[in-house]
Amino acid sequence: MDYLDHLEAEAIYILREVAGQFEKPALLFSGGKDSITLVHLAMKAFRPGKFPFPLVHIDTGHNFPETIAFRDQLVKEIGEQLIVGSVQQSIDEGKAVEQKGKNASRNSLQTVTLLETIEKNGFDACIGGARRDEEKARAKERIFSVRDEFGQWDPKRQRPELWSIFNGKIGKGENVRVFPISNWTELDVWNYIKRENIALPSIYFSHHRDVVLRNGQWMASDPALKIDADDVLENKSVRFRTVGDMTCTAAVDSIATELDDIIEEIKASTVSERGARMDDKVSEAAMEDRKKQGYF
Amino acid sequence: MNILKFITAGSVDDGKSTLIGRLLYDTNSILDDQLDAIKKANRKNNDGTVDLAILTDGLKAEREQGITIDIAYKYFQTERRKFIIADAPGHIQYTRNMITGASNSELIIILIDARKGVIEQTKRHSFLAKLLDLKKVLVCVNKMDMVDYEQAVYENIKTDYLALAENLGLKDVDFIPVSALKGDNIVHDSEKMSWYEGNNLLDYLETIEIQGNTKRAWRFPVQWVVRPQTDELHDYRGYAGRVIGEGLSIGEKVVILPSGVQSVVKEIEFAEKSLDQAHDGQSVIIHLSDDVDVSRGDTIVAADRPALAERNFEANICWFDNKPLDLSTVYLLQNHSAVTKIKIVDILFKVDVNTQEKMYDGEIKLNDIGKVSIKAAGEVVFDKQHDNAENSRAIIIDPRTNITVGAIMIDNVA
Numbered sequence: 001m002d003y004l005d006h007l008e009a010e011a012i013y014i015l016r017e018v019a020g021q022f023e024k025p026a027l028l029f030s031g032g033k034d035s036i037t038l039v040h041l042a043m044k045a046f047r048p049g050k051f052p053f054p055l056v057h058i059d060t061g062h063n064f065p066e067t068i069a070f071r072d073q074l075v076k077e078i079g080e081q082l083i084v085g086s087v088q089q090s091i092d093e094g095k096a097v098e099q100k101g102k103n104a105s106r107n108s109l110q111t112v113t114l115l116e117t118i119e120k121n122g123f124d125a126c127i128g129g130a131r132r133d134e135e136k137a138r139a140k141e142r143i144f145s146v147r148d149e150f151g152q153w154d155p156k157r158q159r160p161e162l163w164s165i166f167n168g169k170i171g172k173g174e175n176v177r178v179f180p181i182s183n184w185t186e187l188d189v190w191n192y193i194k195r196e197n198i199a200l201p202s203i204y205f206s207h208h209r210d211v212v213l214r215n216g217q218w219m220a221s222d223p224a225l226k227i228d229a230d231d232v233l234e235n236k237s238v239r240f241r242t243v244g245d246m247t248c249t250a251a252v253d254s255i256a257t258e259l260d261d262i263i264e265e266i267k268a269s270t271v272s273e274r275g276a277r278m279d280d281k282v283s284e285a286a287m288e289d290r291k292k293q294g295y296f
Numbered sequence: 297m298n299i300l301k302f303i304t305a306g307s308v309d310d311g312k313s314t315l316i317g318r319l320l321y322d323t324n325s326i327l328d329d330q331l332d333a334i335k336k337a338n339r340k341n342n343d344g345t346v347d348l349a350i351l352t353d354g355l356k357a358e359r360e361q362g363i364t365i366d367i368a369y370k371y372f373q374t375e376r377r378k379f380i381i382a383d384a385p386g387h388i389q390y391t392r393n394m395i396t397g398a399s400n401s402e403l404i405i406i407l408i409d410a411r412k413g414v415i416e417q418t419k420r421h422s423f424l425a426k427l428l429d430l431k432k433v434l435v436c437v438n439k440m441d442m443v444d445y446e447q448a449v450y451e452n453i454k455t456d457y458l459a460l461a462e463n464l465g466l467k468d469v470d471f472i473p474v475s476a477l478k479g480d481n482i483v484h485d486s487e488k489m490s491w492y493e494g495n496n497l498l499d500y501l502e503t504i505e506i507q508g509n510t511k512r513a514w515r516f517p518v519q520w521v522v523r524p525q526t527d528e529l530h531d532y533r534g535y536a537g538r539v540i541g542e543g544l545s546i547g548e549k550v551v552i553l554p555s556g557v558q559s560v561v562k563e564i565e566f567a568e569k570s571l572d573q574a575h576d577g578q579s580v581i582i583h584l585s586d587d588v589d590v591s592r593g594d595t596i597v598a599a600d601r602p603a604l605a606e607r608n609f610e611a612n613i614c615w616f617d618n619k620p621l622d623l624s625t626v627y628l629l630q631n632h633s634a635v636t637k638i639k640i641v642d643i644l645f646k647v648d649v650n651t652q653e654k655m656y657d658g659e660i661k662l663n664d665i666g667k668v669s670i671k672a673a674g675e676v677v678f679d680k681q682h683d684n685a686e687n688s689r690a691i692i693i694d695p696r697t698n699i700t701v702g703a704i705m706i707d708n709v710a
Contacts, residue, residue, distance in 0.1 A: 001577055003299045003378045012579035013538045016519040020592045020633055044567045045536070045579070048529055049522040132369045139368045158366065159700045160392055160616050162399040164538075165630055165691050169698035183380060185371045272327040 004192050007184050008041065013164060014143060014180035015045040018125050019052040021168035022176070025125040026083070026118075028296065029055040031067035032243040033200055034129030034181060037189055039074065040198050041180065053127070054081035058114050060106040060245045061088040062224040067243060070201040085117035102226055103214070105247040111294045115151040118175055125168065125176045128296050133185040134273060137288035143182050149173035151294025177296070186273045187266055194259040204262070206239045206254045217250035241266075242273050300501060303382040303397045303430075305421040306407035311438050315407065315476035316370060316383055322483035323498065325372035365390060367397040376502040386417055391424070391649065391663040392616040395703065398424060399689075402506045403432040410443045410473075414456045416650045422457075423652055426464045427612060427665065427705070429685045431506050433461070433469045436497065441475040445488040464652070470504075472497055508576075512684040513601035514541035517632035517677075518594045522581055534565060534581035535590055537633075540686050544582075545573035549599035552590055554675035558599060559584040593634040595677040603687060605675040608710040610644065612681070613660065613668050617694065617701035621660040621668075627701070629676065631690035637673035638692075644669060669710050681707040 001009075015038075018025050027042065029035045042051050057071060075082045087109050090096040096112040099105060118126060132139045142158050144166045159167055168176055181189070193200065210221040213232040219225055221233060224246050238251035239262075256262045287295075306312035320326050370381040382397030384390070398404060404425045408418055425433055435457055443449045450473040461469050472481055473492055480486035481496040495503070522534040548561045563583040564571040574580045582596070590596070597603045615621055621640060629638045645654040646666030660666050681688040685705070692702035 001298065001575070003297050006299055006577060009538060009577055009579040013519070016536050016579070017633070019520050046520075046522060047568055048532060049524045052520075133371045136368070139370065140366050155366065160396045160691075160703070161700075162396055162691055162703050163686075163689050164400075165632065165689065167630065167691060167693055167698070167700045169628075169693055169695075171698060183369070183371070185373065185378075187373065188378075270327055 004188065004195060007181070007188060008044070008192070010164075010183065011038075011041045011180040012045040014166070014178065015042055015127065017166050017168070018127055018178050018180075019046070021166070022125040024122050025053040025127065025178075026056045026121065026123045027051070027053050027127045028114075028129070029057050029071065029082075030129070030244065031057065031063065031071045031201060032129070033189060033193065033204060034131065036074070036198060036200060037192060038127060038129050038180065039078065040196060043078065051080050054083050056083045056085065056117060056121075056123075056126070058085045058110045058117065059087060060110060060247075061086065062106055062222070062246045064201070064203050064220070064240075064243065064246055066201045066203045070199075074199075083117070083121065085113045087113045089113075090116060102228075104226065105245060107245050107248045108290060108293075108295070110245075110296075111151070111290070114296070115294050118151070123175060124170065125178055127178045127180060129181060130179050130296060131184050131186070131189075132179075132182050135287045137291060141179070141182075141291070143179050144168055145177045145179065146170060147175050147177060147294065151175075153177075153291040153294070155288065155292075187263070190259065190263050190266060194263065201243065203240045203243060206237055206257050206261075208235055209238055209251065210235050211238060211251055214250075218253075219250055220246050222246050297377060299378045299380060300403065300504070300506070301380045301382070301401045302403040302405060302434075302501070303384055303394075303401040304405045304407065305384055305394055305398075305424075306386040306417075310386065310407040310409050310417075311476045312386060312407055313383065315405075315436065315438065315474070315482070316381060318476045318479055318482045319381075319498065320370065320372055322479060323372055323374060365393070367393050374498070374502060379501065386421065388417075388420065388649070388663065391420070391665075392614065394421070395424060395428065395614050395616075398428045398430060399703070401430060403434060403501075403504065404430045405434045405436055407436050407438050408453055408457070410437050410439045410449050410453065413453050414460060418457070419460060419652070420649045422460060422464055422466060423647075423649055424665075426466050427614075429681070429705075431468065431508070432504065433466055434500065434504075435469060435471045436476075437471065437473045438476055440473045440480060440486075440489065441478050445473075445475075445480075445486070447489070447491045450492075470494075470500070472500060509685065510542070512541045512679070512686075513598050513603075514539060514544045514576075515603060515679070515684070515687050516540070516544060516582065516596040517634070518590055518592055518596065519633045521591060533587075534583055535596065536579070536581045537596075538579045539574045539576060541684065542576050543573075543598065544575075550584070550596050551599045551602050552588060553595045553597055553603055553677040554605040555589065555594070556605075557588050559586040559588050561585075595632070595634070597677075603677050603679050603684075604709060605677050606709050607672045607675055608670070609672075609676070609678070609706050610667060610669045610708040610710050611688075611690075611704035611706040613640075613666055613692075613702055613704045615660045615662060615664045615666075615702045617699060618662055619694075619701070620662075621664075621702065626695070628693040628695050629670070629672065629690050629704075630693060631676065631678060631687075634677065635693075636676050638676075639671050640668045641671045642669040643667075668704075670704075676706075678706045680709075681705045 211218040239254040384394040384397035520536040565581040679687040
């Protein structure tokens with residue numbers, strides 16, 4: 001079997017296990033390429049039926065407008081339900097506290113809103129687009145990853161996960177994060193997007209944009225970044241390799257306007273995808289620490 | 297291009313993480329920012345080179361202690377193949393983690409320290425490879441640099457290992473002499489071991505063909521019933537699942553287990569397109585000619601080569617829980633999508649994983665491997681391990697904690 005067919009069949013199998021094992025699952029949708037790929041896989045898993053879960057977006061309020069427009073268009077086209085959890089609302093209600101200073105980001109605040117959205121809707125499983133090649137703590141995480149009542153991941157108490165038999169049994173209040181594309185690499189995702197002709201938000205492709213230099217990386221110029229007189233602003237030809245919140249996702253220099261160009265660019269790249277993520281650079285265990293708190 | 301899934305077994309001392317690090321490093325699979333992070337962590341080998349082991353130890357506790365505790369999955373790709381590595385700890389205390397990693401691998405790399413030869417750990421890992429039906433064993437005799445790259449050392453270890461393999465019934469075994477630390481025979485042929493004429497490790501991994509059991513019958517465990525219930529698709533009823541084995545085609549007579557009801561495959565569908573047949577590993581939807589009762593947990597099988605549906609059977613068992621196996625507890629058995637209540641009625645024996653001797657102390661504890669006899673509350677659909685390994689496997693769940701406490705491979709009807 002071709003490697004993309006294998007990865008696709010495995011992901012579809014995992015999505016159907018979620019449908020079969022849980023009462024109230026959800027698909028966490030960020031508007032990024034990985035979650036868009038998940039939606040495509042869910043179509044293959046469940047059509048002509050409806051998805052047995054809604055899409056859930058945790059909106060930091062600092063998302064790229066292109067991503068939000070794409071999200072709304074996609075939801076309309078596929079005719080599925082979208083639930084939005086708002087970080088702004090969590091802040092307004094005093095449940096989350098905005099970071100201060102120049103490098104303030106709402107990235108870690110997402111956890112608060114995510115856990116709140118899970119509890120409010122009674123979700124027992126949340127499907128996510130995380131991949132093990134992204135980050136070394138993710139490389140250790142199970143495909144069915146059990147979180148306790150507080151959303152916490154305990155890397156020392158993971159269940160053995162054998163063959164393709166997934167144990168989704170949980171106690172009250174617990175939930176499971178499920179990662180159907182765990183075994184895909186960044187390049188696999190792009191090759192699949194190309195093969196399947198999957199549409200993506202325009203920010204993944206090269207475009208001209210005002211960017212501001214922060215900690216050695218080019219960030220999209222936006223009021224969310226608290227730009228002041230010291231900042232160096234430039235208009236550059238860039239694209240986004242990974243799409244998260246505007247405050248934590250850096251642009252990369254690029255002239256790649258087609259999928260083929262992007263694939264070549266990634267093959268030749270000497271930095272990893274998450275090299276453009278400020279949220280991972282806080283410390284060596286930044287991802288592990290956030291996951292322990294209940295992050296995606 | 298296809299995928300090769302393999303596991304590396306060994307302890308830090310054998311240079312397992314160094315070997316993986318070397319494979320990734322020499323195939324340019326480690327990027328600058330990842331390398332920077334390693335350099336920043338400032339863990340060095342004795343000779344001052346960067347310690348590549350740190351690449352695979354993803355958890356804080358592992359980096360602090362310098363040991364691999366849990367499995368990490370690593371990915372790399374060459375022009376010829378995509379590779380998925382399950383990097384598992386080798387220490388006996390983490391046997392369950394190794395079993396977990398091995399369960400999703402086709403090939404195992406067993407590392408032997410050239411200075412030590414075949415040791416207890418080698419025997420344990422080889423026994424587990426046999427138990428879990430890994431299709432291919434590759435023995436890397438590592439640290440050849442520490443024995444002056446001497447051919448005689450390698451040949452002696454090879455002879456010793458072949459004797460062990462014969463004892464265990466391991467058939468497909470290959471050998472490569474390497475130095476993971478120096479990079480000999482990993483991605484580049486070793487100049488120091490010109491006496492070795494075989495492939496280096498990467499060439500070997502890129503070209504090795506894994507032969508599956510082609511004689512097994514197809515099975516289709518139903519995961520989900522697709523029922524749109526719309527006006528246009530009012531009567532649509534499709535059974536979604538992933539095919540095990542070859543031969544599922546339109547027109548095929550089938551039997552649904554455990555009920556025993558018969559029908560015929562009317563249609564096979566993938567991504568809303570019709571197929572004439574479905575192949576091993578494909579996730580599809582099938583339709584049957586008759587309006588029969590089929591739901592999640594049922595298995596559709598070829599009528600002329602059905603699977604077994606039994607309540608009493610014997611199985612090889614691996615135990616993962618801190619609490620020992622308890623004969624009075626009602627456990628849950630999950631195989632594919634079916635979940636059945638069971639009792640383990642008898643411990644037939646347990647095996648000393650280091651010496652492979654059978655023991656009859658009536659106990660199965662954490663990391664133990666043995667054979668048990670099981671009684672289920674309903675019929676469990678399976679094949680014997682020898683006939684169709686993929687359909688002989690199940691996990692055992694403790695319903696009080698929901699934890700996966702064991703894994704079994706059914707090998708006999710009791």
